[in-house]
Amino acid sequence: MRTLVLARPRRTTARADRIAVLVAVGLFAAAAAVGALLHLLGRPVHASAAPLFAQWRPHVGWGTPLAVAVAVLVCWRGPALAARLPWRRLLVLSYVTAVAWTLSLALIDGWQRGIAGRLVTSHEYLHEVPGVTDVPAMLGTFTTRILDFQPDSWTTHVSGHPPGALLVFVWLDRAGLGGGGWAGVLCILAAALTAVAIPQTVRLLGGDDAARAVLPFTVVFPGAVWFGVSADGLFAGVTAAGVALLAYGLARASALGGFAGGVLLGFGCYLSYGLVLLVPIAVAVVILGHRHRSVVGWALGGAMLVVGAFTVAGFDWLTGYDLVIERYYQGIASRRAYGYWVWANLAILTVAAGPAAAVILRRAALAGWPVVSSLRPRSGFRLPGGSAAHACWLLTIAAAAAIVAADLSGYSKAEVERIWLPFTGWLMAGAALIPATDRRTWLTAQAAVALAINHLLLTTW
Numbered sequence: 001m002r003t004l005v006l007a008r009p010r011r012t013t014a015r016a017d018r019i020a021v022l023v024a025v026g027l028f029a030a031a032a033a034v035g036a037l038l039h040l041l042g043r044p045v046h047a048s049a050a051p052l053f054a055q056w057r058p059h060v061g062w063g064t065p066l067a068v069a070v071a072v073l074v075c076w077r078g079p080a081l082a083a084r085l086p087w088r089r090l091l092v093l094s095y096v097t098a099v100a101w102t103l104s105l106a107l108i109d110g111w112q113r114g115i116a117g118r119l120v121t122s123h124e125y126l127h128e129v130p131g132v133t134d135v136p137a138m139l140g141t142f143t144t145r146i147l148d149f150q151p152d153s154w155t156t157h158v159s160g161h162p163p164g165a166l167l168v169f170v171w172l173d174r175a176g177l178g179g180g181g182w183a184g185v186l187c188i189l190a191a192a193l194t195a196v197a198i199p200q201t202v203r204l205l206g207g208d209d210a211a212r213a214v215l216p217f218t219v220v221f222p223g224a225v226w227f228g229v230s231a232d233g234l235f236a237g238v239t240a241a242g243v244a245l246l247a248y249g250l251a252r253a254s255a256l257g258g259f260a261g262g263v264l265l266g267f268g269c270y271l272s273y274g275l276v277l278l279v280p281i282a283v284a285v286v287i288l289g290h291r292h293r294s295v296v297g298w299a300l301g302g303a304m305l306v307v308g309a310f311t312v313a314g315f316d317w318l319t320g321y322d323l324v325i326e327r328y329y330q331g332i333a334s335r336r337a338y339g340y341w342v343w344a345n346l347a348i349l350t351v352a353a354g355p356a357a358a359v360i361l362r363r364a365a366l367a368g369w370p371v372v373s374s375l376r377p378r379s380g381f382r383l384p385g386g387s388a389a390h391a392c393w394l395l396t397i398a399a400a401a402a403i404v405a406a407d408l409s410g411y412s413k414a415e416v417e418r419i420w421l422p423f424t425g426w427l428m429a430g431a432a433l434i435p436a437t438d439r440r441t442w443l444t445a446q447a448a449v450a451l452a453i454n455h456l457l458l459t460t461w
Contacts, residue, residue, distance in 0.1 A: 031347035063107025071447035078216035098195035106228035140314030164270030191233030197240035206391025213432035250289025258295035262302025284398035396430030
């Protein structure tokens with residue numbers, strides 16, 4: 001009798017998980033069908049393989065056998081190794097595997113097309129690097145070159161971001177590592193930090209078992225298709241490391257950790273304007289690490305140091321942001337219908353975050369709702385029962401909040417499979433909510449989606 005009573009809820013929840021995934025897949029199918037229909041009606045949505053920004057081009061490459069091998073090994077042995085290896089050794093192995101996964105996916109397109117040639121086009125950052133001979137002068141005049149249709153307008157990606165992104169590639173070039181190959185490798189190495197920073201944050205705030213469950217999901221994250229190679233992968237890695245350092249500062253009462261986390265998160269806001277939307281994730285970390293909230297002051301100090309440095313150098317963030325909005329609508333964004341993209345963007349998550357994201361979000365909502373509905377202002381919104389029990393669902397919901405805010409803003413119409421990378425990776429923080437018996441199934445689905453996308457489509461931006 002006891003076995004039957006326990007088995008029925010398990011079957012019910014497993015069925016609900018599958019339904020959640022089917023709904024997500026249905027949303028993606030609807031976005032693809034509507035996008036194709038609008039194209040036939042002469043009202044294109046301006047995405048080559050809508051809702052994805054890519055070209056239909058089935059292909060294989062040098063990275064194919066390596067990518068398949070990494071996927072098989074992680075899905076087969078990943079959960080077991082994550083459960084028993086010493087934590088530091090596990091982090092090193094996970095980081096190396098994440099680099100191999102991202103690199104192999106990129107090499108499916110070949111070295112030149114998949115890595116070395118990504119950031120050297122006329123729309124990208126490296127196009128502007130040779131012209132930056134005086135960094136202080138560049139920072140002081142950066143905003144004057146944001147708007148389009150003037151002789152010295154910045155290229156698309158440089159104009160659409162604060163100068164921090166351009167500075168990274170200028171510094172790389174000054175270090176003697178110029179060219180698209182080194183820039184691509186830097187993005188891959190930085191993006192792979194998410195594979196260890198997210199589980200480390202979960203471990204600091206939610207416990208060892210939860211973090212070990214999360215690790216395989218961050219290692220073979222489908223978003224790695226766009227990690228390699230895009231600057232958004234770099235942004236994701238830098239900010240994930242910042243959040244992890246903030247969590248370390250709060251969990252260990254380390255002022256230095258909090259300060260370093262604040263510096264990285266502050267610098268993230270000068271890599272991309274949209275990264276201010278990481279606030280919900282940072283707030284979730286502060287709530288979970290409430291015992292040492294004095295560290296927050298150190299984190300804010302680190303962030304303000306970055307803000308002060310850029311401001312003194314001559315770049316005003318708010319002025320840049322206002323001009324970027326104007327530049328945004330000087331281009332293709334003015335022809336992309338908000339009514340389509342406001343829901344089609346979310347359909348893209350089925351691919352970029354993988355089908356497991358639907359399962360995690362469903363379970364995070366179920367776990368979090370009773371807690372949130374019971375909170376009262378007089379309690380200071382302190383989570384009952386200890387913070388560790390709430391880390392997985394709270395970080396997941398915080399990531400979802402950041403995504404929804406980005407979506408509703410109207411400044412993310414298409415291409416969110418890469419633009420939202422700094423947010424989508426954090427959805428995997430709730431992977432421990434998936435029952436242990438089901439994790440390998442959903443992990444395999446994650447890897448299969450990434451392999452299918454990179455072999456069927458040629459991703460572009």
